Amino acid sequence: MGIQIDNYRRILKELGSSVTLVAVSKTKPVSDIRALYDAGQRDFGENYVQELLEKAPQLPADIRWHFIGHLQTNKVKLILPVVQLIHGVDSLKLLKEINKQAAKTGKPVDCLLQVHIAQEETKFGLDETELREVLKTVRTEGMDHVRICGLMGMASFSTDTSLLVKEFRQLRQLFDSCKELAPAGNHFQQLSMGMSSDYRLAIEEGSTMLRIGSLLFGEREQK
Numbered sequence: 001m002g003i004q005i006d007n008y009r010r011i012l013k014e015l016g017s018s019v020t021l022v023a024v025s026k027t028k029p030v031s032d033i034r035a036l037y038d039a040g041q042r043d044f045g046e047n048y049v050q051e052l053l054e055k056a057p058q059l060p061a062d063i064r065w066h067f068i069g070h071l072q073t074n075k076v077k078l079i080l081p082v083v084q085l086i087h088g089v090d091s092l093k094l095l096k097e098i099n100k101q102a103a104k105t106g107k108p109v110d111c112l113l114q115v116h117i118a119q120e121e122t123k124f125g126l127d128e129t130e131l132r133e134v135l136k137t138v139r140t141e142g143m144d145h146v147r148i149c150g151l152m153g154m155a156s157f158s159t160d161t162s163l164l165v166k167e168f169r170q171l172r173q174l175f176d177s178c179k180e181l182a183p184a185g186n187h188f189q190q191l192s193m194g195m196s197s198d199y200r201l202a203i204e205e206g207s208t209m210l211r212i213g214s215l216l217f218g219e220r221e222q223k
């Protein structure tokens with residue numbers, strides 16, 4: 001099917017310059033990523049460690065790779081050399097492991113904390129209490145090798161606009177209220193929310209980072 005270049009151009013226009021588009025390329029071949037790269041895209045998102053590690057070396061080095069999947073602690077050290085931003089940090093244990101592995105490389109790693117906003121039980125993420133707890137721990141323990149750059153969330157799998165708006169709004173309010181809890185350094189700036197089906201609503205509700213796959217690359221085979 002190949003990349004949807006018209007969609008790409010249209011979405012870029014809708015975003016303006018204040019929102020970052022992360023092109024989600026999971027399950028898609030390197031040739032499709034290359035084609036979107038040639039059209040100017042630099043931020044790409046992958047969900048699976050092995051897939052990211054296979055693709056990244058075959059593609060230009062100035063691509064910014066976003067890890068948007070569920071990350072297991074034992075895989076952290078594999079992706080650190082490749083990844084620019086880890087979106088799905090959903091436990092203190094994972095954050096501590098990232099901090100520990102990053103300390104060995106000497107380079108701080110940018111992370112987003114994933115918050116559970118959807119109705120579905122299965123989606124990963126912290127609840128509000130856990131989120132505040134994690135932010136507090138980062139400050140009191142001085143984790144120098146992780147930079148908490150903001151929050152990430154996934155809305156319910158639903159076409160009910162009012163439900164989606166409610167969930168995005170809830171995440172946005174949490175983002176605003178957590179700013180003061182975030183560690184010093186002013187890194188807490190990103191709100192990663194919005195996918196192919198709901199990105200316009202997400203922008204209206206204050207998203208700074210969209211993760212869009214199927215609109216750019218076509219539908220995926222089930223994995």
Ligand SMILES: *Cc1c(COP(=O)(O)O)cnc(C)c1O
Nearest residue numbers: 024068195196197211212213214
């Ligand atoms: C797959 C995925 C996306 C992109 O989904 P589309 O509906 O194809 O745009 C965004 N975020 C996460 C976390 C994903 O796993």
